[in-house]
Amino acid sequence: MARSTPVERFAAKTTPGPVPTGPNTPNTPCLLWPEGSLDRDGYGRFWVEGRVVPAHRWSYEQKRGPIPAGLELDHMCSVRRCVADGHLDPVDHRTNVLRSTGPSAVNARRTKCKAGHDLTDPANVRVSHPPSHPNGMRKCRACARDRARRARGSQLAPVATLPIRTTPERTAA
Ligand SMILES: [Zn+2]
Ligand SMILES: [Zn+2]
Known part of the structure; x- marks a missing residue:
């Protein structure tokens, strides 16, 4: 053959x-x-x-x-x-x-994040390079700020439930 x-x-x-x-x-x-x-x-x-x-x-x-x-x-x-x-x-x-x-x-083409923030504004976009996305994935900074704010809010919540002093100690003395 x-x-x-x-x-x-x-x-x-x-x-x-x-x-x-x-x-x-x-x-x-x-x-x-x-x-x-x-x-x-x-x-x-x-x-x-x-x-x-x-x-x-x-x-x-x-x-x-x-x-x-x-x-x-x-x-x-x-x-x-x-x-x-x-x-x-x-x-x-x-x-x-x-x-x-x-x-x-599809993600790379998106112009808005899930919350509707602008992803075409470079100031609002952080590019990270996790192992799953060696060429970079875009993260919304506004969403990251909102998440951080919510996380702080939940930590502060117990403080807000403390009884509020109506009479300052100094003037009471
Ligand atoms: Zn073909
Ligand atoms: Zn966002």
Whole structure:
């Protein structure tokens, strides 16, 4: 049996999918990677030259050339197992997150917090970097102040119930 080339093996794994629907999606069909060869996040895995690589990145580099350092490939079709090079757009991580529909993307696009404070005002926004959000998540300062005030209020509450002296000691003496 003749050894097949990576390009042939790659082509043998893919099946044409539907043309994506939705705003700003490509008008060509997806090229789908088999469900059995996906990583935890749903991206295709391709075994080539002794290692496993993301199938969509390999596809893009074969057809279009190297992906610029630091850039990710955004699936314009929103189909993670699609490896159609025409559906992939090299963008920086933040753009990729903003374009996606996951909770962090929705949060990053929000202009108001749950309480209605302005999240477009940099003075009201604190960006933290917890391990779950290495690229930063936005926190509302006004809400943090309200929380702190409520916490102080509950600590002070017992003091307010003490009997109030109506006669100051000094004048009574
Ligand atoms: Zn696609
Ligand atoms: Zn708020």
